[in-house]
Amino acid sequence: GENVEQHPSTLSVQEGDSAVIKCTYSDSASNYFPWYKQELGKGPQLIIDIRSNVGEKKDQRIAVTLNKTAKHFSLHITETQPEDSAVYFCAASTGDKVIFGPGTSLSVIP
Amino acid sequence: DAGVIQSPRHEVTEMGQEVTLRCKPISGHDYLFWYRQTMMRGLELLIYFNNNVPIDDSGMPEDRFSAKMPNASFSTLKIQPSEPRDSAVYFCASSVHRGQTEAFFGQGTRLTVV
Numbered sequence: 001g002e003n004v005e006q007h008p009s010t011l012s013v014q015e016g017d018s019a020v021i022k023c024t025y026s027d028s029a030s031n032y033f034p035w036y037k038q039e040l041g042k043g044p045q046l047i048i049d050i051r052s053n054v055g056e057k058k059d060q061r062i063a064v065t066l067n068k069t070a071k072h073f074s075l076h077i078t079e080t081q082p083e084d085s086a087v088y089f090c091a092a093s094t095g096d097k098v099i100f101g102p103g104t105s106l107s108v109i110p
Numbered sequence: 111d112a113g114v115i116q117s118p119r120h121e122v123t124e125m126g127q128e129v130t131l132r133c134k135p136i137s138g139h140d141y142l143f144w145y146r147q148t149m150m151r152g153l154e155l156l157i158y159f160n161n162n163v164p165i166d167d168s169g170m171p172e173d174r175f176s177a178k179m180p181n182a183s184f185s186t187l188k189i190q191p192s193e194p195r196d197s198a199v200y201f202c203a204s205s206v207h208r209g210q211t212e213a214f215f216g217q218g219t220r221l222t223v224v
Binding site for chain 1: 213
């Protein structure tokens with residue numbers, strides 16, 4: 001079955017700097033890659049997603065890139081703000097189940 | 111819509127007791143998912159339903175776990191008997207499609223079994 005790895009597990013950045021989280025997946029049939037943000041005491045919430053027919057997608061300060069050949073995808077957050085502090089999960093899906101990575105705890109230091 | 115609603119938010123129970131977690135999905139969503147979140151194993155999919163029918167329960171850890179969806183607006187996850195290692199945050203999520211669109215998560219139920 002699908003296996004999703006995610007790095008780093010923790011990340012601290014200064015406010016205004018960029019943050020990058022990287023994920024790899026194992027199942028070449030995966031074609032949908034969502035990213036979720038989980039704030040303390042809340043459920044995960046979708047922040048951006050990308051499908052396999054697209055290499056990059058951007059939404060304001062957030063961008064995702066996908067390299068299907070290497071089975072890598074990444075989340076980029078620019079101009080980080082304290083409210084970006086949360087746990088971020090990447091995930092991959094073949095259209096059946098969505099398999100989540102282990103998460104990255106991002107801390108943005110004011 | 112109020113989103114996915116889970117109850118209770120917190121549950122503390124003694125080992126051996128039965129625990130029932132409840133979920134109300136977003137109206138119109140055909141898929142309902144139950145996840146368990148722990149530090150060690152992250153977010154694990156336990157079971158999911160399509161139109162109230164269980165489709166894949168391969169993630170249910172043991173026979174002590176069972177889930178039902180008697181109608182489109184209600185689902186339960188039951189643990190009987192509960193054990194300390196069941197302590198976790200349990201999330202319910204719903205979506206329009208199975209694995210290709212946004213899943214909307216509830217706030218979760220934090221279960222502690224002592």
